[in-house]
Each structure stands twice: as C-alpha cells, then as structure tokens.
Amino acid sequence: MRKIDQSILISNIKQLFMNAAVSLDSKVVHALEEAQKIESFALARSILGKIIKNQEIARNEDIPICQDTGVAVVFLEIGTEVFLDYDIEAAVNEGVRQAYFEGYLRKSVVNHPLERKNTLDNTPAIVHIKQIPGDRLIIHAAPKGAGSENMSRLAMLPPSAGVKGIESFVLETVKLAGGKACPPLILGIGIGGNFEKVAILAKTALFRSLDDVAENQTDRELEESLKELVNSSDVGPMGLGGATTCLAVKVNSYPCHIASLPVAVNIQCHAARKKTVIL
Amino acid sequence: MKRITTPINEETRLSLRAGEEVIISGKIYTGRDAAHKRFVEHLSANGSLPFDFNEQIIYYTGPTPEKPGMPIGACGPTSSYRMDPYSIQLMPMGMKIMIGKGERDKAFQSKLVETKSVYLIAIGGIGAILSKTVKSSKTLLYEDLSSEAVRELEVVDFPVIVAYDACGNSIFK
Ligand code: SF4
Numbered sequence: 001m002r003k004i005d006q007s008i009l010i011s012n013i014k015q016l017f018m019n020a021a022v023s024l025d026s027k028v029v030h031a032l033e034e035a036q037k038i039e040s041f042a043l044a045r046s047i048l049g050k051i052i053k054n055q056e057i058a059r060n061e062d063i064p065i066c067q068d069t070g071v072a073v074v075f076l077e078i079g080t081e082v083f084l085d086y087d088i089e090a091a092v093n094e095g096v097r098q099a100y101f102e103g104y105l106r107k108s109v110v111n112h113p114l115e116r117k118n119t120l121d122n123t124p125a126i127v128h129i130k131q132i133p134g135d136r137l138i139i140h141a142a143p144k145g146a147g148s149e150n151m152s153r154l155a156m157l158p159p160s161a162g163v164k165g166i167e168s169f170v171l172e173t174v175k176l177a178g179g180k181a182c183p184p185l186i187l188g189i190g191i192g193g194n195f196e197k198v199a200i201l202a203k204t205a206l207f208r209s210l211d212d213v214a215e216n217q218t219d220r221e222l223e224e225s226l227k228e229l230v231n232s233s234d235v236g237p238m239g240l241g242g243a244t245t246c247l248a249v250k251v252n253s254y255p256c257h258i259a260s261l262p263v264a265v266n267i268q269c270h271a272a273r274k275k276t277v278i279l
Numbered sequence: 280m281k282r283i284t285t286p287i288n289e290e291t292r293l294s295l296r297a298g299e300e301v302i303i304s305g306k307i308y309t310g311r312d313a314a315h316k317r318f319v320e321h322l323s324a325n326g327s328l329p330f331d332f333n334e335q336i337i338y339y340t341g342p343t344p345e346k347p348g349m350p351i352g353a354c355g356p357t358s359s360y361r362m363d364p365y366s367i368q369l370m371p372m373g374m375k376i377m378i379g380k381g382e383r384d385k386a387f388q389s390k391l392v393e394t395k396s397v398y399l400i401a402i403g404g405i406g407a408i409l410s411k412t413v414k415s416s417k418t419l420l421y422e423d424l425s426s427e428a429v430r431e432l433e434v435v436d437f438p439v440i441v442a443y444d445a446c447g448n449s450i451f452k
Contacts, residue, residue: 054405063407064343064353106343106426147358180358180381182403234452241452271404
C-alpha cells in the first residue's frame with residue numbers, strides 16, 4: 001500500500017483551486033483564438049478578443065479570471081493500492097478553505113438553499129470519489145460558477161425520441177441559456193444511466209480534455225452533430241450573435257433501462273477553469 | 280463609441296440605443312441578489328429606498344475580495360434575470376439604469392419601457408480586465424453581505440453595450 005498524507009492532499013487541493021482561478025487551460029485559450037479567427041461578425045470578434053486578453057491579465061497579474069470563483073467541485077480517482085487513513089472530504093474542504101482565503105477568491109456558498117447564510121469559507125465542496133487500479137491518486141478540481149450551472153438541464157426522454165430528441169433538447173437548452181451562461185460554451189452531455197447517473201455523466205464529460213473525442217463511435221458522431229447544430233444557432237459570444245456558440249461538445253454515455261433515455265446537459269461557460277494533478 | 284459620465288440625466292439616458300457601445304466614467308453602485316431583496320423589503324416597510332438611485336447606475340456584481348493595495352478584485356457582471364422580480368418594483372422608484380449580463384423576462388422588459396429605463400450589459404467572465412477600470416471602492420450599505428454588499432465604485436472607462444433601450448429595442452438574438 002502507498003500512503004498519501006493528509007497534508008499532501010490538503011496542499012494539492014489548495015494549489016489546484018488557486019491556480020484554476022487565475023490560469024485558463026491552454027487548450028481553451030487556443031479554442032478561443034481559433035473562434036476569433038473564423039468570426040466574421042465584428043462585435044463577436046471583439047468580445048472574443050476581450051475574453052482572450054482577460055485571461056492573459058489574470059494569469060500575469062494573479063487576478064481571478066472571473067469574480068464567480070464558484071462552488072469547488074472535486075473528482076478523486078483513488079488507486080486500489082493507495083491508503084488514506086483520514087476523512088477525505090474533510091481534507092478536501094480544508095484545502096478549499098485555504099485556497100479561497102489565500103487566493104482572495106469569492107466565497108459563494110450558503111449553508112442551506114432557503115436559509116441562505118454564507119458559510120464564509122466556500123465549503124463544503126462537492127466531492128466525487130471513484131476507485132481505479134494502481135497506486136496513484138488523481139485529483140480533478142474545478143471552481144464551477146453559477147451562471148452556466150443554473151442554465152444546465154436534465155430530461156428523461158422516451159427511447160423513441162432517439163438522436164433527434166437529444167438534439168432538440170440540447171439546442172433548446174442552449175437557446176434558453178442565451179447570453180446568461182457566458183457563451184462560447186463547453187457542453188458536457190450525459191446520455192443513459194438513470195436520473196442521478198446521467199447528471200454525473202454530464203459533469204464528468206466537462207472534465208475531459210478539450211481536444212479529445214469520445215471513444216464510442218455513436219457518442220463521437222453525436223458530439224460532431226451537436227457541435228454543428230449549436231454553432232448554427234447564432235446565439236454567439238455573450239448571446240449577441242456569431243459563429244461560435246460552443247467551443248466543444250463532450251458526450252459520455254452509459255447503459256440504461258429498456259424504457260429510458262435520460263439526457264443531461266451541463267453547461268460550462270468560457271471561463272472553463274479546471275486543473276488536474278496525479279500524485 | 281459614446282462616452283458618458285455619471286450622474287446620467289434623463290436626456291442622456293433616453294438617447295442610448297440598443298447595440299451602441301458606451302464607455303462610463305464616474306461613480307457607479309454595486310448590488311445583486313441579496314441587496315435587491317433588502318431594497319424591496321426596505322421599500323415595502325418605508326415606502327422609499329435606502330439610497331436615491333435617480334440618475335445613478337446600479338451594477339450587478341459580487342467582486343472577489345481585494346488584495347492588499349488594490350481597490351477591488353475581479354468584478355464582472357452577474358446574470359440579470361435573477362433581479363427581474365425586484366427591478367420591476369425598483370425602476371418606478373428611480374433605479375432606471377442597470378448593468379448586468381444576459382436576457383431578462385417579458386415583465387421586466389415592459390416595465391422598462393413604461394418607466395423609460397435602460398438595461399446595459401458588460402461582457403461576462405472578464406472580471407480581471409474590468410477590475411482595472413475601478414479606481415476606488417467603498418462599502419455603502421449592508422457590509423454583512425460581504426461580496427454582495429452595496430459598494431460605491433469610482434470607475435474610469437468602464438465598457439458596456441446597450442442591451443435594451445427605453446424604446447424597447449433589444450440587442451439579443
Ligand atoms: S457564467 Fe462563467 S464566465 Fe460568466 S460570470 Fe459565471 S463563472 Fe463567470
């Protein structure tokens with residue numbers, strides 16, 4: 001067994017969130033630059049230019065890319081040969097607490113959906129744990145803002161709806177989101193599983209590398225057709241029209257019941273902040 | 280590109296047209312969900328607002344904490360639709376110039392035309408750039424709301440786009 005100390009988990013969580021808040025993934029930056037090159041509408045081109053400039057300033061001057069530094073979402077992939085003899089969620093929360101104080105990040109979590117008292121340290125985080133073979137611990141961290149999360153949707157479609165049903169649900173979701181979700185977007189799409197599984201599939205899809213493609217051919221074809229469809233919507237950067245409404249579509253699927261076709265659309269805004277570390 | 284300085288009189292407000300890019304300088308005031316809830320509670324208890332918004336601008340933002348020596352942290356706009364039910368009551372009380380992001384509902388839009396208000400948008404997710412336009416910041420109301428407190432910001436060349444003008448034109452697709 002390989003033991004990973006609590007202090008190591010805490011300091012890694014802290015670093016991941018502090019970095020994520022100020023430094024946008026280079027693949028996202030590249031996709032934004034490509035979008036700017038193909039844009040013929042002047043307003044959209046100028047908005048994309050400002051988004052690109054903003055992340056440069058953020059990185060160079062250590063200022064958060066966006067003031068909504070989100071709820072802390074953490075996926076832990078724990079190797080079967082890794083030994084963690086402490087409360088993992090408590091350690092994650094401690095790392096989050098330190099990151100949000102030391103990084104001067106906004107504390108955006110309230111204690112209860114109706115009582116709504118700010119917890120003042122951005123905890124609790126939302127933690128997902130999965131087992132993997134081997135002796136590694138992989139940590140994925142994403143500060144997820146509410147503007148795009150609030151526009152995300154889930155539907156339990158009948159199997160007869162098929163690809164057409166999924167496409168119209170995704171397009172409807174993107175149009176309803178409009179400028180509110182800060183497009184250009186990245187869409188994490190889950191299909192299959194059941195009610196809770198499909199939401200996790202969609203979220204997990206957002207953690208995939210921006211330039212990868214789905215392993216399954218059906219999912220891959222859906223990624224392509226959805227991207228084309230969404231980009232023909234003319235929602236455009238900030239909902240003001242343009243050629244790029246989404247930078248990427250990621251589809252993750254899972255087997256499901258004979259009577260079900262669950263679909264979830266998790267929307268990610270252009271401030272697509274996420275970081276991964278392998279310990 | 281039009282340049283305007285706060286306070287903004289009626290003539291200037293009514294001259295703004297959907298789609299126009301505008302640069303704002305002067306004092307503007309922040310407030311988002313929690314502050315709006317209190318404005319409306321104050322209004323029903325006292326028949327007035329705790330601050331006179333006539334000719335002033337409200338900016339929907341909840342900045343990140345300022346680092347030592349800086350006036351403010353990242354301070355981009357938040358989605359405006361959540362303020363719709365409050366704005367409907369606040370526009371007739373003088374809160375006629377609002378900055379946020381994204382589309383707003385039908386009831387908001389008709390009250391906007393009725394009260395000859397204007398809705399401006401800033402680009403979402405560029406809070407680092409926008410922080411550079413803020414020269415000073417002080418808390419005016421509701422300090423206990425931390426990032427959601429009402430602040431007075433002194434801005435120079437704060438960039439916005441007119442989204443809904445007082446005649447009911449919209450920039451959204
Ligand atoms: S949707 Fe994203 S970019 Fe827009 S304000 Fe929220 S976190 Fe920032």
